[in-house]
Amino acid sequence: MKTKHLLLSAFFLICLFSCNNNDDEDLDLVTVAKPEFVSKSQFRKMVDIKSPESIKQSGKIYAYGNYIFVNDLDRGVHIIDNQNPSNPQAIKFIKIPANEDISIKNNYLYADSATDLLVFDISNINNIQLVERLEDVFNIYDYRVPIEAVATDYGDFDWENDIIIGWELKKEKRENVDELIFVDRMFNDAVMAASVESAVGVGGSLARFQIVGTYLYTVGSYSMTVFNIQNLSNPVLEKTQHAGWNIETMFAANDYLYLGSTNGMYIYDLVNPASPEYVSDFTHWEGCDPVVVDGDYAYLTLRGGNLCGQLESVLEVIDISDKTQPTLAKRYTLENPYGLGIKGDMLFVCDGSAGLKLFDRETPVNLNLVRTIENIQATDVIPLPNSLVMIGDNTLYQYKYLENNISFLSSYKLN
Template sequence: MKTKLLCLCLAVCLAFSCDNNDDYEIIQVATPLLMTKADFRNSVEIAAPQTIQEVGKIYAYKDLIFIGDVEGIHVIDNANPETPAIVKFIKIPGNEDISVKDDFLYADSATDLLIFDISDINTEVKLVERLEDVFSVYDYQMPIEADEADYSKFNYEDDIIVGWTVTAERRKKRDDMMVDFAFDAAAIESTTGTGGSLARFQIKNNYLYTVGSYEMTIFNISNLSNPVLENTHYAGWNIETMFEADDYLYLGSTNGMFIYSLNNPASPEYVSEFIHWEGCDPVVVDGDYAYLTLRGGNFCGQLESVLEVIDVSDKANPTLALRYTLENPYGLGIKGNTLFVCDGTAGLKLFNKENPLDLSMIKDYDDIQSKDVIPLQNSLLMIGGNTLYQYEYLENDIKPISTYKLN
């Protein structure tokens, strides 16, 4: 009897042990931090200058420079480039990008598009319009370190995701993989601002083009203070950036470059795509050539980091022309025959691109950190680390105008 009881206990223990080892696993579960849409929309605020928490994208308009942050947009008065100064903070929760035309600033706020009148930036900035629920994809996707997301308390109609917590949990193994939830659903400086190569917004004539991770949304802005949602359609996959040149949109994704024609500006038409290995991918275009950087060694994919030159003379058949190895590339920009490449912690590199098929490096500023550039008519703006740099153009070189610490 004792022997039978011992065997039974042993069998139960073995079964429990097998269940622990084979049927369960420890995974990282992301839980969204939620805010009601009503509270979220009421949190927009025009405030006095504030300390920058996390330096984001850069945008230039007239004598103003806009710096993105986790809570909104910092406005810098750059009337005197030697002594720029932050003059205003526009709190926009869930903001990813902006564009400006004729003193009207367009900014996304998670699912909404906001329009601000900035004609009197020093005295009063006014929120003049909000288009609600025009974006079904916004920048609060599941954190990359998480294996699964718990959306059990999320109500798409009423809630906005404003952050995440990630915890380790013991979960029973599943045969099917859980898919990350997605919310389905070069300018004239006098009137239109200029973004860097990391931009997701582009203004072309009477249209504002915006792109999310896989969706393009087009607004008619003929009436600047009262834009109209014109069109929304699938744009590609893992889209990160958008650049306009010669009536074409070039979308940079982690998997390639997508080309869209603006022959019908209200509904851009897919033309072709150039596929490359997986990597973070901003793109700029000049004439018959597109220049894009692929940054490896992170969640974007491959380990190798390169600058690629793509022949886009035949828009229906873009082809790889050249590839250069870099260290840690981010944004890039073009002024005349100079290609500026932000190589992250490896500094700023200047290439002579007079012959795009034979790029030659003319300067390597390897003692600074660079993330993105905006080549304006009379000066170069660059952001890197926590610093805004401004440079004067020289022949085959640049000369510092000012260095402004952002935090």
Template sequence: MKFKYLFLSFVLISIWSCDKKDLNFELVQVAIPELMTKADFRNLVEITVPKNIEEAGKIYAYKNYIFVSDNNKGVHVIDNSNPKQPKVTKFIKIPGNEDISVKDDFLYADSATDLVVFDISNINSITLVERLKDVFNIYDYKIPVEAQAVDYGKIDLENNIIVGWTVTTERRKKMDNRFVDVTFQDGVLSTATAESVTGQGGSLARFQIVNNYLYTVGNYQMTIFNIQNLSSPVLENTQNAGWNIETMFQADDYLYLGSTNGMYIYSIKNPSLPEYVSEFMHWEGCDPVVVDGNYAYLTLRGGNDCGQLESVLEVIDISDKTMPKLASRYELENPYGLGVKENMLFVCDGTSGLKLFDKEEPLDVKLTKTYSEIESKDVIPLENSLLMIGGNNLYQYEYVEGGVDLISSYSLR
């Protein structure tokens, strides 16, 4: 009988001990990197025949061409000589690509940590002419949203590039320091023509060309290249630029950086060394910005990874660059990019469509028209037409009194 009680006590103690041990463990969704050597990665660049877009990203206009990025894969070249019937002509495969800029038939693009340069003077025979290695800190590693931690023990960013992720469920001790928050910092894990012609990107761009300089911005760092010799850019400077930077816009010798927490203003009167002027802070939200005269217009998108507050359009008075201040605010549904053309402000309100505002009085911006039957992500207001991308479609509009009329809608898939 005593043996029975002793055995029962042993079982209860064992169960209690196991329960206590289990309290020290948890199930975690862990992202494990898929790696490729930099040498192999750099050999992937090529010019191919047209192909369908998997995930349309940013748009860029240059002469009679439109460039549409395929997120992290490369750039599709669209011949827009006839806006009613645009036609994809080439695909420039650039792994790890997010942004481009073009000047005088030279296209500059990021490829993970590198800057690559293409000669596009003959669109039927595009050639890679230069690669500057390891000039960028990658700002978007495409970490799966469901990941709660990243296994960094297998990452050697000096010799490898992350090309994908595998997510597994692991049982681990709480506060196990083999895992870190899922953000990156400092390259490691942590939470010619007679007249010069430069292309134009949308409000979601991170690349800007101003005269003989290419400015690029990552999560927290600005990188400046001298492109006086267009085929052989020279890295001139790298500097801290703020935090959580998402976009960059240039106007009148100033750069305006949109971050999740505000807008930073930099002077480029000394072009090789941008000088911090001021910042305008707001609640957390995804934040592209455009500028026209004494006012900056920015959208804040709430929800998901962009913050938990409402989505709005903000008008910022920048007449005094050292003291930007909020002039007015308007509610939106799901805003992304935006653009200005004379007295018209175009706002891409995601699944709520394209919205047109009259900004003749910047302190009293008025909604004049909504094109709700389309999905919109970013716009480029050109001289004679408006380009818009959304829902894997490329839209082109002509300006008419009080709004825009559709020229063409082109499926990118």
């Protein structure tokens, strides 16, 4: 019922604005996005296990055993054999439409596919099998309206039975562009708000999936979904709960979940792992916000500009020794930060086009920039036990650890 009220309100405003101005002189030529979509039944037949192919847009990275898994945004997962980090090799591509995140435990790979959760058996990497699909377990999915679009035209798209798999951009004359932008964004927001000792792999700081014990935790823009994975091949949806607002990332440490949002960090305890409980939050200005935790301190990067906010980009050090009252300990200026990771006393920060930055943690709060690896695009990083893995601009980089430094091992172009 709430969904219908929100949509009807949005359509009413659209009609109201469209009726106010009919003169040709009020028409502006704008970019309109129209969804390319298929029925859910068609969508669910699109999963496939394929030979290696070029990546189109690299997303998040995940490490498991001797393999690195690279998300190809909305297309699926590339599998890289990394037994020899100096010479990695692509071996498989799992085609998963509308995929953004994965997590792996004991050779079972969990992946989102729009509103569904998929389970793959990867025990035989040469014979990967889809073994389970939980349908419509996620309230919403990120169907990524192109940033170039001033307006959207959903036409005969059926929100209940169709899935958006792409967009067509067209130039069209529309009335009152400023009003149109306001109404269109409000309509999209209304739709989004209404939809509502084992071997475990390691994800980067941009991850939205985390496995802790026998539970898989996933977050969307405002909700957390909990799955019981005691039976790895047959996960059970435990619950979906409100998690905060504009949630982008999740990090697990010491029986707590730390959710990074565009306006802060939320802390949840796992005293009852089936039902994470809110503890506190730390708020800051608007900015894209991954988080990692080590001991009593959390490290957050805030990327300003564009869709992430209008303020400066920084690295924040948050004292979380008292989980009920996290406090800002120190702030460092950056240029264009994305993911980050910790290995011993070193903090690695992906600073976008400004490269990979290495900070020596003289203390958890006092950071000393010891090196910047320039002339690369740095997006996300995973500090593995024996090597550092980083991705940026469709290239996988690997480095060997040195004392207070790293040395180049390899780069692998994914396209």
